[in-house]
Amino acid sequence: MQSIRLAWPAVAGALLAAASIGATAQTSGPIKIGLMLPYSGTYAALGTAIENGFKLYVQEQGGKLGGREVQYFKVDDESEPAKATDNVNKLIKRDNVDVLVGTVHSGVALAMAKAAKDNNTLLVIPNAGADAITGPMCGPNIVRSSFSNWQPGYAMGVVAGQKGVKRAMTITWAYAAGAESTKGFTEGLEKGGGKVIKDLTLPFPNVEFQALLTEIAAQKPDAVYAFFAGGGAVKFVKDYAAAGLNKTIPLYGPGFLTDGTLEAQGASAQNMLTTLHYADNLDTAKNNAFRKAYAIAYKSQPDVYAVQGYDAAQILANGLKAVGGDLSKRDQLSAAMRKTAVDSPRGKFTLSAAGNPVQDMYLREVKGNNNEFRSVAVKALADPARGCKL
Numbered sequence: 001m002q003s004i005r006l007a008w009p010a011v012a013g014a015l016l017a018a019a020s021i022g023a024t025a026q027t028s029g030p031i032k033i034g035l036m037l038p039y040s041g042t043y044a045a046l047g048t049a050i051e052n053g054f055k056l057y058v059q060e061q062g063g064k065l066g067g068r069e070v071q072y073f074k075v076d077d078e079s080e081p082a083k084a085t086d087n088v089n090k091l092i093k094r095d096n097v098d099v100l101v102g103t104v105h106s107g108v109a110l111a112m113a114k115a116a117k118d119n120n121t122l123l124v125i126p127n128a129g130a131d132a133i134t135g136p137m138c139g140p141n142i143v144r145s146s147f148s149n150w151q152p153g154y155a156m157g158v159v160a161g162q163k164g165v166k167r168a169m170t171i172t173w174a175y176a177a178g179a180e181s182t183k184g185f186t187e188g189l190e191k192g193g194g195k196v197i198k199d200l201t202l203p204f205p206n207v208e209f210q211a212l213l214t215e216i217a218a219q220k221p222d223a224v225y226a227f228f229a230g231g232g233a234v235k236f237v238k239d240y241a242a243a244g245l246n247k248t249i250p251l252y253g254p255g256f257l258t259d260g261t262l263e264a265q266g267a268s269a270q271n272m273l274t275t276l277h278y279a280d281n282l283d284t285a286k287n288n289a290f291r292k293a294y295a296i297a298y299k300s301q302p303d304v305y306a307v308q309g310y311d312a313a314q315i316l317a318n319g320l321k322a323v324g325g326d327l328s329k330r331d332q333l334s335a336a337m338r339k340t341a342v343d344s345p346r347g348k349f350t351l352s353a354a355g356n357p358v359q360d361m362y363l364r365e366v367k368g369n370n371n372e373f374r375s376v377a378v379k380a381l382a383d384p385a386r387g388c389k390l
Contacts, residue, residue: 030071031320031327034091036102036112039076042205042230043104045260046305047076050126052298053309054101057317060293065313066320073097077108079205084111092119098327099124101312104229104305106130106149106177113137122334126312127305131180134354136387140334143355145312145342147277148383149177152254153184155275155361155377156225160185160252161192165222168196171212171236172227173204181227181254197221207235213243224249229256234264241268255364255371260303262369272366277357278304278346279364279373290345301369302345311344315351318342354385 035054037047051074058070073095075087084107091097092115099122103109109128114137116123123142125133129149133142160168168189172178178201186196198219200212216224224245228236233256240251246268255276258269280291280301290310294302315337322336323329338351349359361378364371 028068030069031065031099031325032071032073032095032097034073034075034095034097034100034102036075036077036088036091036100036108038079038104039074041079042232043079044230046104046127046230049260049303049305050101050104050309050312052294053302053306053311054126054313055309056290056294056297056306057310057313059297061317065317066323066325068320068325077103077105079103079105079108081105081107081111084108085115088112088115092121098122099316101126103128106180107175109133110137110176113139113142116142120330122316122330124312124316124337126308128177129180130176131383131386132176134352134356134383134385134388136389138354138385138388138390140338140390141330143315143334143337143351144357145315146308146357147359148356148385149180150184150187150383151359151381152256152275152277152361153181153225153227154188155363155381156252156254157185157188157194158191159188159273159275159363159377160223160225161189161194163223165189165192166194167221168194168223168225169198169200169216169219169221170196170225170227171200171209171216173206173232174201175204178204178227182225185225185252194222196225205232207232209236209239213239213245216245216249217243221249224251226251226253226257228253229259230261233257233261237261237265237272238268246272255304258364258366258371260305262366262371269366270368273374274364274366274371275361275377276304276364276371277349277359277361278307279362280370281372282345282347282362284345284347286343287345304346307345311342311346314342314344315340352382352385353390354383354388356383356385358382 125144170182318340319337363377
């Protein structure tokens, strides 16, 4: 028994040392950031732009956030919801990241949000607009630097109504992002007295549009609202023009239809109108400086995805600054991230209580390889965050 009593001081000392090391890890050493983004498939270019934007902001801060070095861990989510839980657990449980950043595909992001809530891991979403994430799934440790799917869709519906559209059709992939975007468009259009006569869908990432284009031609709506992005957006816009529909039935969409895709879409996209929280030619000091820095760093022009990555880093940095880089102050850090005013290339914005940007939605027109600003479609638009209880 005496030998056991003598062992206790050593055990206690070891426990205290371990606790001390844990506390030190929360306030010093690199911040581990897990980038879960698409690096292959339809959305690969979007994932790269988000990462580039995020890292550009970090570089501008001397390679640090909250006074601490940054260490990156990357997982290609392949835009595959079936693999999402396993992929996010690699970052949370294998790599022990402090912060998750991702992703593009709403179905994947929903799994990320669930894992973040279950493990109390900070999650910053730099694109995926799934309404549920700032609705029923909202949490104090989850914020978004992008949009809800409802926001740009609703804004385009408002614009379409102002342009006298009474009968419209929608077309999208059959997944959460498409359904929520077209629902937002319908709500905005109905506010102006119009209605959607038919919603057309096809499985993600199918790009065989011909049968649906034939149906649009037969129905002769006043306008079509389309939600596609990446490679699917390129093919749809080109097919729509090849069918001659753009000459008689205006094609509208959220900005994802033309962001990062204009060079490939070419003449097919010219003069198209879209709505989004960013326009390439916003003539502000912040946007001009951002575009110049991005072009120098990556030898390419930034798009909305790069902006969202940049602002994801900025929101995180503002939160870390408020707690002196101390990750143990999780509640204060989360609260500071929500309360931050973001000086973004898109224009200044704040975050709602649900963690979604409250931001201007712009009407843009395609000119050459730019989505040029035409007007503010809806000022300081806040997502309704239906079902959010914090």
